[in-house]
Amino acid sequence: MHGLMIQGTSSDVGKSMICTAFCRLLADQGYSVAPFKSQNMSNNSYVTVMGEEIGRSQGVQAEAAGIVATVDMNPILLKPESGMKSQVVLFGKKLEAMDGMDYRSRFYEQGLAAIDQALLNLSKEFTHIVIEGAGSPAEVNLNDRDLVNMAVAERADVPVILVADIERGGVFASIVGTLALMPNPERVKGLLINKFRGDIGLFEDGVGFLESYTGIPVLGVIPYLPNHAIEQEDSLGVRELAKTASRKPIDIAVLKHPYLSNFTDIEALLNEPDVSVRWVEFVADLGVPDIVIIPGTKSTIADLRYWKQQELQEHLKLLPNESKIVGLCGGFQMLGEWLEDPCGYDGMKVELEQGLGFIPGMETQFTEEKFVQRRTGVAHFEKTDIAVTGYEIHTGRSTPGNPPLIHYETGSEGYQGGRILGTHLHGFFDSPDCRRAFLAPFRKTKKLPEPSIQQEIDRFGRWAQHVKQHIDWQAVERMMEASQ
DSSP, X not given: OEEEEEEESSTTSSHHHHHHHHHHHHHHTTOOEEEEXXXXXXXXXXXXXXXXXXXXXXXXXXXXXXXXXXXXXXXXXXXXXXXXXXXXXXXXXXXXXXXXXXIIIIIHXXXXXXXHHHHHHHHTTOSXXXXXXXXXXXXXXXXXXXXXXXXXXXXXXXXXXXXXXXXXXXXXXXXXXXXXXXXXXXXXXXXXXXXXXXXXXXXXXXXXXXXXHHOOOEEEEEEOOSOOOOOOOSTHHXXXXXXXXXXXXXXXXXXXXXXXXXXXXXXXXXXXXXXXXXXXXXXXXXXXXXXXXXXXXXXXXXHHHHHHHTTHHHHHHHXXXXXEEEEETHHHHHTSSEEEXXXXXXXXXXXXXXXXXXXXXXXXXXXXXXXXXXXXXXXXXXXXXXXXXXXXXXXXXXXXXXXXXXXXXXXXXXXXXXXXEEESOBTTTOSHHHHHHHHHHHHHHTTOOOOXXXXXXOHXXXXXXXXXXXXXXXXXXXXXXXXX
């Protein structure tokens, strides 16, 4: 199996996006290509067609490659919880929660075996592999137990391309320093400069310096591409969302939990031309929005207590009747009357926790078994039925809301009553028809025109061609073909 690995000088330099572009470019050329990330840490997961959890970035990369995502593409997923622990998901299934020391001492050998098995499985089905690293490979205190960077490149026996983000400054020091501290820097065969703004011609001397100083070719300088419409994965993407949002007629305030997860549920709303999305960390900054969204969380009760301490319930009650309150997954559970978690499956042992009380009779009990499933149903908005598709990932089992929001072939789910709307379904707003129906009352009240239906753009193709235009793609191909 031919391949290469994308590593970065730090987190959020664009590794996932580069891998997404490479997967699409290789697929367009007729190669059988798969993404791979041995270990991913994120609360923003992706559900496979088999109902298993992997990192969001590998799911997106599989979509870019035009293939079905599987657990072999991300065998180890770490989901941070409260109390300095992370839930370990192995081959798509919950294993146990561990702290950092426990994970390093007890899981390392098991992790290596999982990585080897996943690579073997992929090699039987695909001819090419695009591997994503994590964070920085120069974390000298972690390299003896590495499960995600250079150790993986060596096990897969692939060359490495090192990516640096010029937008944050210090690009020369970050590249030179990373090469000086990382193990086996001779495996790095190319450099990429990402998120460049301005005249690329002004960086020619910088390219010359890097190539002369490091002896490694700079394969390209990729300009920053705004509004690429490709989902982001980790919490660093939340800051990027905040940068892109501007005040527009319909004001949506999204509560930013300490244990926020699946924030990509909100990204689709940014596609609406008359909608602005703003993050709210403190109730005092809530204001009087048209819509309040309480998103998903990895620790529902811990985040519920965070907001109750700030008297969120009282502030929401004071909002005008026209304001909509929306709960998604953990946020939906918060809107009920009671939550029970005597065994601490949500992160802390709680016999009985009072919810925000906006959904009468709704109680949530947390269990050891996690509900993970893709779902397709119909949501009812006034006199309109809208098809919705998404997935559920949650441990809490909630009593049915009445009236329900979504009807499935095997029952119903969610709640819609008055100004309250709630559902466990991630991806609820991904459908343009669903967003249109949901926002219609606000547009009517504000006398806003109904936006024209825009043709769906090939976001993966657009991004991939942008990358290809600014790199030496033939050099990348030669690099992959030389690997075995």
